[in-house]
Amino acid sequence: MIVKRFISLGLAIIMITSLILTGCGSQGKGPAADPVKEPSAPVTAPKTETSAPADPEPAKPEPAKPTTLNFWTFQELHKSFMDDAVETWNKAYSDKPIELKVDVYPFDDMHNKLLIALQSGTGAPDIVDIECGRFPTFLKGTPALAELNRVVEPIKDKLIMGRMDNYAKDGKYYGIDYHVGAQVIYYNKEILDQAGVNADDIKTWEDYIAAGKIIMEKTGKPMTTLEVTDHWTYYPLITMQNSDYLTADGTPQLDNEANIKSLQLLSDMLYKDEIAILAPGGWHHAEEYWAWMNQGNAASVWMPMWYMGRFTQYMPDLKGKMIIRPMPVFQDGMKSAGMGGTGTAVTIQSKNEDLAVDFLAESKLSLEGSIKTWTILGFDPIRKDAWSDPAMEADNEYTQYFGSDIFSTLQSIVSDIGPIHYGDLYPTALSLVQKNVMFKVLKEQSQTPEQALKEANEELKMK
Amino acid sequence: MNTGTMKNTNLLPGKAGMKVHLKQQKIAPYIFVLPFILSFSIFFLYPIISTVIMSFQEILGPKDVTFIGLKNYRNMINEHFFNAIWVTTRYTFLTILVLVPLPMILAVFLNRRKTIGRNFFRSAFFIPALTSVIVAGLFFRLAFGEQDTTLVNMILGVFGLPKRTWLQQGSTAMMVMVIVCTWRWLGVNIIYFLSGLQSIPVEQYESASIDGANEWQKFLRITVPGLKPVIIYVVTISVYGGYAMFSESYLLFGPRSPGDIGLTLVSLIYQLGFFENNLGAGSAVGITLLGIVMLINMVQLTLTGFFKKESD
Incomplete structure (x- = not known):
């Protein structure tokens, strides 16, 4: 009898321990639970402010062991850019080579994982891509991201600083963008030619609407499509008039005059001038839209520069038909706007923070890296001196699709871009515009632009 | 002994x-x-x-936590919260309305020996429950797309009906969510009802036949009362399932549904907690959701006499 009891007791204990152990096991299985696989790597130096490329370690004949850094991104394209940057780095700094472990996650997944990792103080990668709309979320309180001032400040005069301010708080920089994201307009030249409209004659919004009416009349096709569940049609309009969702000090200003007028302009395009329709699928990233647009159903669409990639990837039939031109302008407005973006940051959980910062600076802030954002990714570089580099004139996938004048178009507008004010309330403001304001005004027509923007602004103020 | x-x-x-x-x-x-x-x-x-x-804290980081009393709960009460409750409640009510009678009737048919291919249908109905909700969600989102060429609009076209923008309108969006839910859980509920049917003694049906009862009377007087425990169980889990719904809404509309037409309470938690990095506010909604579901289930279980049986 007693023996039996001992056996059952033993079994119970085994069960419990196995349960506890599995509990621990699943906790440790996270992708970045162990950011540094090789603690013996050369650069595990304590965090010092002065980490010049030359390490105090004397040069040894045998090749140094590479330090593993983790990189999370939500964009497959960024992986190829970073992989290339690692190669360049390892050639230049053979004394402290890097092995970059890249994880590509879906957009929301990655941001949520990162948020949880930073909130709980464990499990975050060394380097991470954070989309600009989500960035303020990660700057709340004391940011869990590493300060980048020591690599940014020395080259301040060479950078388009408006793009750096998007990822800054209290004078400290936390993220480096891939691009300027200049706002442009894509015309379907085939449709324009059919109606006898010349894209270069369209300078102002009045011109644009007049041209739209001619096209509608002659071809029966809409001039453009407007987003109802995202803000890329609306946001550039307001930033080009020096307005924004928030003021410079972070106070909501959704219902200011420029914002209301701009939304009215969109609403009029749909229902008064009848030159636009709502984007199939609700936004310009819907499969429905891509398929529809690919068939040449709309004469134009205004989206940021980075939207080029969507054309080459999802709308192959428009190759050679699309041209890129500067946006129509408002009176006293700016020529373009810097839209969207992704800030690459280093987390303070990184055990090789200094190395990670150095690598990040080399990959994205150096002249060579900046030029590669164009040659590899088709993005407009954030370094001013890259713009005049002959490498930018070279033929690539995008010049083949849109014609060879892309870069000169860009050069004519890039100096006239207004700042964007990111504050704590930005993500909420953005989501209110995306899901409530646009939908209620443009689709449901249940509210006027003024009503919808006032309501959203009141809600923001309550936060 | x-x-x-x-x-x-x-x-x-x-x-x-x-x-x-x-x-x-x-x-x-x-x-x-x-x-x-x-x-x-x-x-x-x-x-x-x-x-x-x-839910009583403002959380800015692992070491940056302050108690703010009831502020999270006070801030929670706004238009979006009520929209979420309204959408979730309607969704739960409609899914129960469909997912109790329909699987019950199907189970009765599948339980009959005379039904042709009943084994095939049993597994066919169950397969959706094994399908990944991601795949299913993608399929339904595209099937209910707004183009003329999407599956559902094409079917409507065959009957000469006008195409619709399914996922950008409150009523049709709700319909799509209920259809996805029905498609997914019908088989599971059929299994519950099938097992419930096994426990109803055959003698009851036999004596009813002798007394001259027709099929409908037998269904109403013997099958339905005999299945009462299963019905209570299915309704209870459906209330939980309905109020906890997230993935269907997320897959059809993404993290933000236009005009809150697909905003469920759990999507609201997701939005507050993760999108706005306000875990405190998210927790407050979570606790409220727990309260609502507990209340509804208590009322429902009391009304169906569940607790009485326990004490007997």
């Missing part, structure tokens, strides 16, 4: 042995339930308690 045990106690070697024996008897049950207690407290009790605490 009795004498045997008496003999046994007598044979025990003295007082000390008796003590050990008693101790073991007292301890053993605790050891046996320990695994459950442990997993329950680590994975359920601790998160619940910590959620309650978090």
